[in-house]
Amino acid sequence: MIGNGQSTRDASAPLLSIRGVETYYGKIVALRGVDIDVNPGEIVTLIGANGAGKSTLMMTICGDPQARNGTITYDGVDITRMATHEIIRRKIAQSPEGRRIFPRMSVLENLQMGAITADLDHFDEDLERVFALFPVLKSRQSQRGGTLSGGEQQMLAIARALMGRPRLLLLDEPSLGLAPLIVKQIFEVIGELNRNEGLTVFLVEQNAYHALKLAHRGYVMVNGAITMSGTGKELLAREEVRAAYLEGGRH
Structure with a gap:
């Protein structure tokens, strides 16, 4: 190194x-x-x-x-x-076993957490990218993560990881x-x-x-x-x- x-x-x-x-x-x-x-x-x-x-x-x-x-x-x-x-x-970004989203945060807030390590100049672009991959998340932006179905939570966990541009x-x-x-x-x-x-x-x-x-x-x-x-x-x-x-x- x-x-x-x-x-x-x-x-x-x-x-x-x-x-x-x-x-x-x-x-x-x-x-x-x-x-x-x-x-x-x-x-x-x-x-x-x-x-x-x-x-x-x-x-x-x-x-x-x-x-x-x-x-x-x-x-x-x-x-x-x-x-x-x-x-x-x-x-390096991880979508962990059991999803481990932030249940009390909204979908959008979870995605914002995933973007902490990324260049925020690209946040809107990255948001549209994950919404294109998982359209259901776009319609649930303001919904708390813990109220999503298991499948939706898994999508959110992957989308959150992708927001870091790994x-x-x-x-x-x-x-x-x-x-x-x-x-x-x-x-x-x-x-x-x-x-x-x-x-x-x-x-x-x-x-x-x-x-x-x-x-x-x-x-x-x-x-x-x-x-x-x-x-x-x-x-x-x-x-x-x-x-x-x-x-x-x-x-």
């Missing part, structure tokens, strides 16, 4: 590189030597059963908790020991608890952002079928360790993936 904090990343290097990361909760090992790369312009997904450590990895990338061992490099800079607010300022969007279980039609809509928006804007996306998801169909590449996590990797198509075709995560291959 150069003294003024600018990136030293090689243009061909991953935007996000995770090497040998181990994370603990007290004495309990949550992540076991995790290696993952996310290249610029990719959608990369991490699948695994509930409790496998997927959300812990997302939180570790954002610095809470911090990795005890290993390194996390973003845009050529080691962010392993950085505070969360410093990481977010580097244009280069890397971290999505943690965006389909959790949602109706199939809403899930389809959300995954279509993720694909559109990647195709039309080149947005890099790291997606943690229990819905392996939708995630692997969408992703350029994927990883499988079991008990805090990466056990498989490949293109989305390759992993969809793997018999052990289909048996464990695709209801015995019925999709």
Whole structure:
């Protein structure tokens, strides 16, 4: 890292590189030597059963908790020991598991919170961008976030993350608890952002079928360790993936 904090990343290097990361909760090992790369312009997904450590990895990338061992490099800079607010300022945005919107704030106020790290000169433009992606939010601008449906809250959580103009969007279980039609809509928006804007996306998801169909590449996590990797198509075709995560291959 150069003294003024600018990136030293090689243009061909991953935007996000995770090497040998181990994370603990007290004495309990949550992540076991995790290696993952996310290249610029990719959608990369991490699948695994509930409790496998997927959300812990997302939180570790954002610095809470911090990795005890290993390194996390973003845009050529080691962010392993950085505070969360410093990481977010580097244009990494997260839509966390469980949405975690501000329930007493209006939709518009939630979106304003997401724009804190962005150039406010573009606020109106960015607002119209997320309203075009999620039209229902435009009609609910003054409505409190906590009164939205689960699907609408998920849309708001993603839109709030996008208001920060991220280069890397971290999505943690965006389909959790949602109706199939809403899930389809959300995954279509993720694909559109990647195709039309080149947005890099790291997606943690229990819905392996939708995630692997969408992703350029994927990883499988079991008990805090990466056990498989490949293109989305390759992993969809793997018999052990289909048996464990695709209801015995019925999709």
